[in-house]
Each structure stands twice: as structure tokens, then as C-alpha cells.
Amino acid sequence: MQTITSARMAAIDTNCEYLGIKRLQLMENAGAAVASAVKERISSGKVVIIAGRGNNGGDAFVAARHLGGYDVTVILIGKKEDLKTPEALHNWNVLEKTSIPLVEFTNSTFFDPSILKNAKVIIDGIFGTGVRGRIHEPESTIIDLINGSGAFVLSVDVPSGFDPDGGEFDKAVHAGLTLTFHKMKTGFLSQNAQQYTGEIRVVDIGIPIEAEFYVGPGDIQPFLKRPAISHKGDAGRILVIGGGPYSGAPALSALSALRAGADIVTVAAPKNVSDIIASYSPNLIVKKLTGEILVEDDIPIISRLIEKHDVVVMGMGLGNADETLLAIEKIVPLCTKAVIDADALSPQLVPFLDKNMILTPHAGEMKRLSGNDVPDEQKERIEFIKSFAQKNEVTVLLKGAIDLISDWLEVRANRTGNAGMTVGGTGDVLAGLTGALFARCKSPLEAAACGAFINGAAGDMAFKEFGYGLLATDIIDYIPAVMKA
Incomplete structure (x- = not known):
């Protein structure tokens, strides 16, 4: 099976933009795929989306918008001002114009575990492929709460905290299903990975073969610093x-x-x-x-x-x-x-x-x-x-x-x-x-x-x-x- 490292995936994302494919387009495709997987599993009920501040969270925001008719709550770990990319901010701004409940959770805010009670599905959009090392608060506690919730967990691209390249990690979400984008991540083939990933589905989000075949600006990034x-x-x-x-x-x-x-x-x-x-x-x-x-x-x-x-x-x-x-x-x-x-x-x-x-x-x-x-x-x-x-x-x-x-x-x-x-x-x-x-x-x-x-x-x-x-x-x-x- 062909796998891909996180660094190579980041290069391909940049190369897509070089070809004229906006990150916003890829985020829309990823989020729609997450929502579709939820709809396959349940026809109605409570869905809690827990999102981080990067593009992984942005994918989750898109999923929320595609889940009309479900009881959806979106929890952002941090504040709107903390969102790291314009694409994630764009999709948060769209959610603000909907009736979907939005919660901004920070270190200074008490997280009420009851918000996860009776959730049929939790969408894990906290971390993507870039996280390394020790998981800090409040993410560490929230990962524990997700794992102890009893709900079915769907992880976006990578179970939050898991090293997609197969290295050691502090802790990670235990997902029932991981929707990973474009290609299987290298770390998913490592020993004991399945206890974190659950079932893995590789989802095509519209990345053309040219973004991988032709060298682009994404490939030269490691040499620029x-x-x-x-x-x-x-x-x-x-x-x-x-x-x-x-x-x-x-x-x-x-x-x-x-x-x-x-x-x-x-x-x-x-x-x-x-x-x-x-x-x-x-x-x-x-x-x-x-x-x-x-x-x-x-x-x-x-x-x-x-x-x-x-x-x-x-x-x-x-x-x-x-x-x-x-x-x-x-x-x-x-x-x-x-x-x-x-x-x-x-x-x-x-x-x-x-x-x-x-x-x-x-x-x-x-x-x-x-x-x-x-x-x-x-x-x-x-x-x-x-x-x-x-x-x-x-x-x-x-x-x-x-x-x-x-x-x-x-x-x-x-x-x-x-x-x-x-x-x-x-x-x-x-x-x-x-x-x-x-x-x-x-x-x-x-x-x-x-x-x-x-x-x-x-x-x-x-x-x-x-x-x-x-x-x-x-x-x-x-x-x-x-x-x-």
C-alpha cells in the first residue's frame, strides 16, 4: 500500500495552491466527506464536533455545515482570534451566520463534560498531521474526555495526538473511524496503530496527480529555513x-x-x-x-x-x-x-x-x-x-x-x-x-x-x-x- 509522510503531504498541499487549487476547495471537500461518513452511520441524533485552531478544525467546521437536520454542537478549543489559517477562520465565520451552537473553550473556561453526554458521534478535529511531542492543556484533558465518552468517534485525517509518521507520541484519541485524506499515512501501518485509528478510509478530496508528480514550491520549503x-x-x-x-x-x-x-x-x-x-x-x-x-x-x-x-x-x-x-x-x-x-x-x-x-x-x-x-x-x-x-x-x-x-x-x-x-x-x-x-x-x-x-x-x-x-x-x-x- 502506498503511504505518505506528513512532510510530503504538506508539500502537496502547497503545490495544489501553486496549480490554482485553493486550500478552501480542499477543505470543503474534506469536510463534506466527514459529514457524509456521519450520515452513513446515523440518520439523526446528537453530534459533537471538537475542533482545533488549524485546518483540521476548519475541515470539522465544514462538516458541521453539511450536517443540517442533526443536533450539532461545535466546540472550538481556543477563541476565534486564535484560528491559525484564513481558511479555518472563513468557515468559522460562516458557522456564526447559522443556528448551530458554537462554543469557544479556553484554559480559563470550565469544560462541562455533560456536553458530550448522549452524543451518538464525536467528530475529532483537534490536531492534524503537524502535532508533535507532549499534548498540553486543555487538549490533553479533552482527549481523555473523548476517549471516556462512550460515543462513536470519527477522527478527521489523523486521530488527534497520533504521530502520522509512526514516531512516539504522548497520548491520542481512540477513534472508531479515521477518514484520512489523499493517501494512507505512514504511521497508520505501525504496530498497534489500529487501537487509535479504528477503521481507516482513504478519502479523495480532489488533489490532482500533478500536485505530486510535478515539483512545486511545497517541495522546496525544507530548504528555505x-x-x-x-x-x-x-x-x-x-x-x-x-x-x-x-x-x-x-x-x-x-x-x-x-x-x-x-x-x-x-x-x-x-x-x-x-x-x-x-x-x-x-x-x-x-x-x-x-x-x-x-x-x-x-x-x-x-x-x-x-x-x-x-x-x-x-x-x-x-x-x-x-x-x-x-x-x-x-x-x-x-x-x-x-x-x-x-x-x-x-x-x-x-x-x-x-x-x-x-x-x-x-x-x-x-x-x-x-x-x-x-x-x-x-x-x-x-x-x-x-x-x-x-x-x-x-x-x-x-x-x-x-x-x-x-x-x-x-x-x-x-x-x-x-x-x-x-x-x-x-x-x-x-x-x-x-x-x-x-x-x-x-x-x-x-x-x-x-x-x-x-x-x-x-x-x-x-x-x-x-x-x-x-x-x-x-x-x-x-x-x-x-x-x-
Whole structure:
């Protein structure tokens, strides 16, 4: 059974809004589904709705409105002014214009347990998927009262207090039925979960597959914040290995990694271009290699550098000399995490790949790697990269008009970007950006997908200003605007 984490669900919710699907629409669909489940169970009688201050409570407010003809009371834990989202507030305001009794319960108000007496159904809308840790008052006492009420309990999305990701929790509602939205939550398959969830029904609330398949703003949210107490290097140390025949390509990768939030970026480059690369920006640390191209004699230097960095980004501007390709083959197994691009994408490299590596080829480079033409039709392209990713246990970011990203288990697509980004250097920017993201997460798929989205979105901003005259450096300048929290 396909399950989903709370973080992934939050990303999809944000992506829905990006597609033009308002949260209010999803809340309406969720609340109507809750009301429908109540109607299936009882044809009349007392229904008590206990709602929290977030969107879970908003779903419950919608359910109340759909339960005309029932004896409904809505209890808000807190005051109207405490509601956390405009969607929840909107639906509370609608209820105020109805005859449904509304109770605002706060710490300073005595909760009368008799309000639950004779309730045939209690709708639990206190907490959604975001609650963690100890349950505070008054919610703690109210959860106890719900569990001791003897009424049938219907939980909205998740039994309040239960960790939807399967972690430990303080206490939770014991539901007879949990209506969970879009997909089964990961924690529902954990041991002893059923004593809290009761029967589980997965409800479709109108989230399209595009909100999950295409990368969107929701996916990049984890990269937009960092702990207030952070030290130099905590946000990533990136080693760029590139240059020799060219100097601009590794510089673009390094500068994009910095703009994407990496703390330290070091470029290891042949001595003939090292000073040129250093001259692009005083923010770059440049280490000279021994000759005018990357060779095996450079491996001792590079090995020491790899130990001091989190991610290696390699290939930009290296050229395709036999000596260089032999050096790359010996460098790749030394890397714990790597983004491999451009000249490093050679078929000789394939046997040395592993699950902590991201390849960023365009169609021509993908043909070189695989020995086969990349199909034109999207469905066939998806199967093509899935097959390559599975066979070689690697993550592939296949660049194109629509980027495709796969680690075999999952496939994502990105449609940000524009025809102006055919200018040279945009792939170098993507490689450095992806490396910076990979330093801050465990998932190569997540880093590659978000890298593709941010790169394309920055390119779209640059295109608005420069049109077809945009440069790769313009994309770098817009990366912070895309990643602004």
C-alpha cells in the first residue's frame, strides 16, 4: 500500500495552491466527506464536533455545515482570534451566520463534560498531521474526555495526538473511524496503530496527480529555513571538481552552490585555470591541481579535499581526455555523495555509481551513458530513466523541456524553465545548485527534483527581465529570490 509522510503531504498541499487549487476547495471537500461518513452511520441524533485552531478544525467546521437536520454542537478549543489559517477562520465565520451552537473553550473556561453526554458521534478535529511531542492543556484533558465518552468517534485525517509518521507520541484519541485524506499515512501501518485509528478510509478530496508528480514550491520549503543556531559549514561544504579546457563552467557551479545556501565551496581545478576561476569571486576557495587537465596524479590532493566536504560536484569543463576519464573513475568511489555532470558522464563511469549519486545529463549525455537513444514520448522517457536508475542504483535528473527525475522507486517531473535557458552554462548552474541542496538532505531524489525546480524558476525570473538575452549568471542572481522564505 502506498503511504505518505506528513512532510510530503504538506508539500502537496502547497503545490495544489501553486496549480490554482485553493486550500478552501480542499477543505470543503474534506469536510463534506466527514459529514457524509456521519450520515452513513446515523440518520439523526446528537453530534459533537471538537475542533482545533488549524485546518483540521476548519475541515470539522465544514462538516458541521453539511450536517443540517442533526443536533450539532461545535466546540472550538481556543477563541476565534486564535484560528491559525484564513481558511479555518472563513468557515468559522460562516458557522456564526447559522443556528448551530458554537462554543469557544479556553484554559480559563470550565469544560462541562455533560456536553458530550448522549452524543451518538464525536467528530475529532483537534490536531492534524503537524502535532508533535507532549499534548498540553486543555487538549490533553479533552482527549481523555473523548476517549471516556462512550460515543462513536470519527477522527478527521489523523486521530488527534497520533504521530502520522509512526514516531512516539504522548497520548491520542481512540477513534472508531479515521477518514484520512489523499493517501494512507505512514504511521497508520505501525504496530498497534489500529487501537487509535479504528477503521481507516482513504478519502479523495480532489488533489490532482500533478500536485505530486510535478515539483512545486511545497517541495522546496525544507530548504528555505535553517536553525537559528547554525555554524559555518552546517549548511554544506561543496567540492567542485572541474576546469582545465574551460574555466567558466566550474565557476558557475561554485557560485550557484553559494547562492543556493552552501556555506563553503571549494573548486579543485587544473593549475592553468585555477587563478582565472579564483578571479570570478573572492567568495570561492580554489585549490590548484598538478597539471593542465585532471589526471591520476591529482587524486591524493582530491582525496584529502573530499574528506573535508559533504558533496562532490564534478564534471564541468573537465574535457574528455583519456587521462581525465581514468582519474574520474578512481575519484567517484571516494565520494560519499556526488552530483556528476557534463564531461564526467562517461560510460566507463557507470560501474562505479551508487545510490548516493545524482547524474544530471541532457538527452545526448544520457545516450552516451546508456548506449541508447532517449525516447521522445514522455511515458517512454519515464520508463527509460526508471530502468537506468534501477539497473545502476542511481538517481537521474534528465534535463529537457520537462525535466524528469527518478531514483527508480519514484519519478518526478519539473516544468519550470524556458527556451532562453538553452544558453551555455545553465546546466553548470543546475549541478552546483543541486549539490548545495544535497548537502542539506539525505534524499538524492529530493535534492535533484528541487534543484531542477529552483533552477528553472530562477531562469523564468531572469527571462522576464532579459528575454532571450539571459545569461547563466543571471540565473544565479535569481536563485535567492526563488528560495526566499
